[in-house]
Amino acid sequence: MTFDFETPHARLGTDSQKWQKYAGRDILPLWVADMDFKSSPSILAALHARVEEGIFGYARPVKSTVDAVVDACARNYGWQIDGSWIVWLPGLVCGLNVTAQAFAQSGDAVLTLTPVYPPFMSAPKNSARVSTQAPFVFFAGRWEIDWAALERAVTPRTKLFYLCNPHNPLARVWRRDELTHLAEFCERHNLVLCADEIHCDLILDPTLPHLPAASLSPALAARTLTLMAPSKTYNVPGLGTSFAIISDPTLRAQFVRATAGIVAEVTCLGFTACEAAYRDSEPWRQALLTTLRGHRDFLLDFIARELPGIRVEAPIEATYLAWLNVTDLGLADPIAHFEKHGVGLSDGTYFGAPQGHYMRLNFGCTRATLTEALRRMKTALAAR
Numbered sequence: 034m035t036f037d038f039e040t041p042h043a044r045l046g047t048d049s050q051k052w053q054k055y056a057g058r059d060i061l062p063l064w065v066a067d068m069d070f071k072s073s074p075s076i077l078a079a080l081h082a083r084v085e086e087g088i089f090g091y092a093r094p095v096k097s098t099v100d101a102v103v104d105a106c107a108r109n110y111g112w113q114i115d116g117s118w119i120v121w122l123p124g125l126v127c128g129l130n131v132t133a134q135a136f137a138q139s140g141d142a143v144l145t146l147t148p149v150y151p152p153f154m155s156a157p158k159n160s161a162r163v164s165t166q167a168p169f170v171f172f173a174g175r176w177e178i179d180w181a182a183l184e185r186a187v188t189p190r191t192k193l194f195y196l197c198n199p200h201n202p203l204a205r206v207w208r209r210d211e212l213t214h215l216a217e218f219c220e221r222h223n224l225v226l227c228a229d230e231i232h233c234d235l236i237l238d239p240t241l242p243h244l245p246a247a248s249l250s251p252a253l254a255a256r257t258l259t260l261m262a263p264s265k266t267y268n269v270p271g272l273g274t275s276f277a278i279i280s281d282p283t284l285r286a287q288f289v290r291a292t293a294g295i296v297a298e299v300t301c302l303g304f305t306a307c308e309a310a311y312r313d314s315e316p317w318r319q320a321l322l323t324t325l326r327g328h329r330d331f332l333l334d335f336i337a338r339e340l341p342g343i344r345v346e347a348p349i350e351a352t353y354l355a356w357l358n359v360t361d362l363g364l365a366d367p368i369a370h371f372e373k374h375g376v377g378l379s380d381g382t383y384f385g386a387p388q389g390h391y392m393r394l395n396f397g398c399t400r401a402t403l404t405e406a407l408r409r410m411k412t413a414l415a416a417r
Contacts, residue, residue: 036317038070038324039399055377061406064379066201066354068268068397072306073317076267079309080302092301094121101312102261102276109234112248118280120289123273123297125231128260129156129195135291136225137162137192144186145195146178147385148202148356150229153195154385165191166385169203175347176203178211180218187222194224198246199232199351202384202393206241206350209249216246216253225284226257231275234266234318237326238350247280255281258288263310265352266318268397274303325353328396328403335407340414353397356381360390362417367392374413376406 044052051062051069071077099116106112122128133143133156143157147166157164167182196215199206207215219226228246236243247257262275279285329349336343342361349355357378359367367389368380381391396403 034316036074036320038321039401041399041401042069042071044069055372058372060372060375060377061402061409062377063395063398063403063406064377064393066265066352066395066397067270068353068395069399069402070268070321070397072268073310073314075313075317076269076306076309079305079313083302083305089301091298092304094119094299094304097312098304098308101308101310105311106245106278110243110245110248112245114278114280118278118285120277120279120285120292121299122260122275122277122292123299123303125229125260125262125264125275126152126156127296128275128277129153129227129229130159131288131291131296132193132195132225132227132258133157133162134160135288136227140190141193142188142191143193143195144183144191144224146183146197148381148391149195149197149384150201151383153197153229156195157193163190168385171346176200176205178215180214183218187224191222191224194219194226196226196228196246198228198230199236199243201232201352202354202356202379202381203347204237204349204352204354204356205347206236206238206243208241209244212244212246212249216249219256220252224256226253228257228259230259231262231265232352233261235322235325235353236351237322237329238348241350243351247278256284258284263307266321267306267310267314269303269306269310272300272303272306273297274299274307325397328353328398328400329355331400332394332396332403332407339407339411342414343410353395355394355396357392357394358390359392362414364417365389370417371410371413374416375409376413 051065103116106114129152139161142163142165144165145153154164165186167186169176170179233243247254247259259278264270344358364370379393382388
């Protein structure tokens with residue numbers, strides 16, 4: 034079966050947040066992390082069938098939906114989970130915020146590594162917790178955890194560690210030895226580990242399996258909650274469906290208490306899409322990965338040949354996101370400069386990077402869109 038990832042779909046003038054940002058301006062949006070591809074045919078068929086039922090009351094997951102998640106964890110990662118461990122959520126960012134409230138008190142600290150997905154830093158602040166960061170280091174062609182900096186960042190009031198696995202925006206897949214070291218770090222400092230693994234089904238390097246942090250050992254699982262969702266891989270973020278996997282009953286009860294009265298329920302269409310994604314959409318996912326690998330290679334080649342002053346410093350091992358070093362361009366506001374020439378990118382400062390040094394590019398689009406965006410970026414460099 035073949036799937037179409039090259040036909041452009043008119044998102045301008047729709048409810049698309051990605052495209053609305055530049056409404057009325059000739060700017061190609063390569064910023065927020067959603068893709069310009071239709072979801073898998075299996076998801077579309079399941080949603081059509083559910084809509085035909087015509088009744089959209091409050092929903093609860095049925096056994097087949099839970100089984101689809103459990104089976105996917107076993108099939109894709111060799112991770113044996115129990116359906117009772119799953120806590121359903123209307124979004125991953127919601128899960129980050131609930132985690133901060135559940136496992137830290139006002140004035141306590143939540144530690145993470147930067148640069149990182151911005152809600153990792155904002156979620157603790159939303160409930161009067163303290164966000165602390167330790168910077169990654171670039172060493173021998175790869176972004177690495179600075180273990181000494183991580184140790185310096187811990188205080189007696191640090192209660193939580195947020196991990197992005199695979200990493201957004203660095204596109205890193207964490208290896209077993211790194212996760213084992215992190216497990217020892219969390220145990221020694223008695224930290225709850227919140228692992229955002231929303232990009233886990235978007236591994237572009239086939240030699241690097243995704244390792245759920247909680248699967249490494251029973252001891253680490255007892256202090257870990259894992260956040261996952263079909264949204265990034267299957268392009269259904271607008272359906273607001275994600276979940277936490279929490280094996281420890283005490284940890285799970287604490288998390289559920291923090292959701293009471295403030296976390297919305299997942300919708301019936303969200304559950305439908307989730308089940309179809311994990312149960313029926315594997316051929317589509319494999320075709321998507323082939324497409325994204327091709328886009329990544331095209332992007333890297335074009336940057337190396339045609340965009341002097343822009344560097345992708347490390348391999349893009351996962352995700353459809355490229356972390357661009359633009360320091361050598363010497364632009365005070367690189368985002369504004371590229372927008373002026375018709376390309377909308379994400380500002381690295383939102384991820385904790387220094388002003389003017391980094392941008393994030395989303396290549397989850399058609400090859401035609403990516404080609405035109407890169408052509409415009411080349412023009413932008415010539416116009417400096």
